[in-house]
Amino acid sequence: MEESTADLIRAQLRRLRVAAGLSQEEFGKLVHYSPSMVSAVETGSRPYDRSLLARADEVLRSGDLLVALLRIAEREGQPSWFLPWLDAERLASQLRVFQPTLIPALLQTEGYARAVIRCDDLLSDEEVERRAAARLDRQGILTRPDPPQLIAVIDEAILHRRDERFQGLMVHQVEHLIACAERPNISIHVIPLSVGLHIGLSGPFSLARGVDGGWVASQEAQLTARPTDSEADLATLLARWETVRNEALSRQQSIELLKEVAKSWT
Template identity: 30%
Template sequence: MTRINILDPGASPLDYYGYELRRYREAAGLTQQQLGDIVNYTASLICQIETAKKLPTAQFSERVDAALGTGGALSRLVDLVMRSQLPAWFREVAELEARAREICLFQPQLVHGLLQTDAYARAVLGAVEDDDLNNRTAARLARQRVFQKVQPPVFWAVFGEAVLYHKVSGANVMREQLLKLLSFERNPRVNIQILPFDTGIHAGLLGSFDIFRFATDPTIVYSEDYETGHPTANPDAVESRSLRYDHLRAAALSIEDSAELIRSVMEDRYGEQQLA
C-alpha cells in the first residue's frame, strides 16, 4: 500500500498550500489524475505541489480554485508562498515592493529583478549556485505581480548603459530581455531611462539602490551587498538617496531616447543576424 505523505500545514507557507490543495481536492472527491484532467496539468505536478516539492503558479492556482470552487483561497496564498522562497534577508524588500505606491531604482550593471525575463533571471541566479534553481527563479518572477495589481506602483528605473551590453547567458536571452524592457514603452506607470556611458562622473557611482514611497508610511531606501540587504527609513539617508536619484534621472536619457537606444543595441548587438 502506498504511503501518503501528510504535510504539517504549520511547517511553511508551501506546506500549508499543499495541505489545503489536497484537502480541497479530496473534499471534491477527485483523484490527482481527475483534477489534472480538469485543469490541464499532470497528476505528477499536482502530487509534487501537494507534497511541497514544487511551487504553485498563479495560473495553476486560479484554475484549481475554479475547478474546486474554493472561492479563490489558493490564489490568495500564492504571493505568501512565493515570498517564503526568497532569502530570509530579502523578504522584507519583497513586502516593500508589494506595498509601495512608487518605486525608484538605480542599477548600473544588471536589469532589476522586477523587470527580468525567466531566462535572464535563471542565468543571474545560477551564476554562483544552481541548487533549486527552478523554485528560486519562480519566486523572483512572482515579485512582478505588483504590476498586475488594480493600482500598480509608479515605477522608475535608471539603468547604466552597461546593462544593455553586459551579455547575460547569450544573444537570445539578451534580445528577449531588451524586448521586455521595450514592452513597457507606452506604459505610463513604468518608466525606464538609460544613463549613457559618456555621462562620466555621476551621482550613482557608489552603487545601486532602491527607493520605496508609500501612501502614509515613511519612505524607505534600500541597498545591498553580496550577502544581505540594508533597508532604512533614516531621514538623512532618504534625503541623500532621493537627491542622488533626482540627479541620476536628470543625467539619464529621456524615456523616449532611452527606448531608442535599447532598440538600437538590441538590433545591432543581438539582432537576428547575430543569433546564428
Template identity: 40%
Template sequence: MPAARDLDPMAGRNQAFGAEVRRLRLEAVLTQAELGARIGYSSSQVGAVEIGKRPPTTQFITRSEEVFGPGLRKLWAELSRHKDMAPKWFRPWLDEEAEAVSLKTWQPLVVPGLLQTEAYARVLLRCEPGFGHEQVETLVAARLDRQEILNRTSPPMYLVILDEGVLSRPVGSPKIMREQLSHLVKAAEAPHITIQITPLGANPGLNGAIVIAQASDRQRHTVYLETVGQPVVSSNPDLIATVTMKLDALRAESLPRSASLELIRKMVEKWTSRLN
C-alpha cells in the same frame, strides 16, 4: 470602512487576504465588532486587515479559522510564497516593495528583478556560488512572482534608471539579451513604468544599485542598497536624503524617456544581428 464591493483583491497581497476575510465575515452575517469579539481583536483591527492596511498575524489567522473553518492559513501562505523563499534579511524589503505606491531604482549593472525575463533571471542566479539547480529554479519562480505588483489593479509608479552598459552586457546568449531588452520596451508602454538610460561614463551611481520605496502614507520611505555582501535595507532619514539626492542627480544625467527607449530598440537590433 469601504463597502465589500469596493475592496480590490488585485491591489496586493494584504488586500487579497483582507477581501477574503471580508467575504467570509459577511457570509457568516457578522459585523467587524462581532468577529473581533470572537477572535480577540477590536473592530478597527479587523477592519485594518480587511482593507489591507495591516497584514494578518499568525494569531489572527488561527483564531479566524476557528470561526470560519480552514483555508485562510493556506491562502496567506500562497500569497506569501515568494516571501518565504527569500533570505530572512530580504523579507522586510519585500513587504515595503509589495505595499509601495512608488518605486525608484538605479541599476548600474543589470536589469532590475521586477523587469527581468525568466531566462535572464535564471542566468544571473546560476552565477551565485553554492546555488544548486533546484534552488535556482525556486528563486527564479519567486522573482517572477514579485513582478505581479506591476500588473495589479493599482500598481506602484515605477521609475527605472539604467546605466547604458546594462544594455550591452551579455547575460546569457544574444537570444536572451534580445528577449530581455524587448521586454523592457514592452514594459515601458505601461503608463506607470518609466525607463531612462544614463549614458556611459563616470556618474554618482557606480558604487551600487539603489531602490527607494515610498509607502502608501506618502511619508515613509525605505531604501535598498546593493553591496558585495548583505544588502542594506533602511529607513534612516539621513540615508534616505543622501540616496534620494544621488538618484535625482542620476536622473538629471539620463536621456529623456523617448530617447532612452529608442536606444533600447537599437540595442535590440544589435543583439538580433548577433543571432546569425
C-alpha cells in the same frame, strides 16, 4: 513573501494586541513604536521587521507565534533580511530603482533572471528554479489592478555585456524592456555611456513610497539588501536619485536607445 502570509502576520499582531487589552498607543510604548506607526504596520501601509515581531511576542506573551510565522515565510522563499523590503515593495505607490550592473529584478525576463541567479555556482538547480520563480512572482505587483508607478534608471553598460551564448536571451530581455517602458505605469531611463563616471556607480539602490507618503530605501550588497527608513539615509539616497535621474535620457530617448541596442544584438 506571499501576500497571504504578510496579512496573516499582521492580523495575528492586531488580534494579540486587542486580546491583551492594549490600545495602539499603549502597545507602541512597550515596543518603542509611535501609535501611528503601530496603526500603519497593522493596516499594511508600513512594513514590519523581525525586531518588532520579537518584541511583540515578548510583550504579548504569544509563545513566539509572530516570529514563528516569519520563519515559515522565510522557508517559503526569501531570507529574513529581504522580507521587509519585499513588504515595502508590495505596498508601494511608487518605486524608484537604480541599477548600474544588472537589469532590475522587476523588469527581468525569466531567462535573464535564471541566468543571473545561476551565476552563483553554489546553488543547486532546484534552488535556482525556486529563486527564479520567486523573482517572477514579485513582478505581479506591476500588473495588478492598482499597480505602483515604477521609475527605473539603468546604466547603458548593462545592455552591452557581450557573450554569444546569451545573445538570444539579451534580445528577448531588451525587447521586454521596450514593452515595459511603453506601459503607462513604467518609465525606464538609460544613462548613456557618454556620461562616464557618476555617483550611481557606487552601487544600486531602491526607494519605495508608501500610500502614507513615507519612504523606505534598500541598498543592495553581495549578501544582503539593507532596508532603511532613517531620515539621514533617505535624504542621501533621494539626493542621489535626483543625480542619476538627471544624468539619464528622457523616457522616449531611452526607448529609442533600447531599440538601437536590440538591433545591434540581432
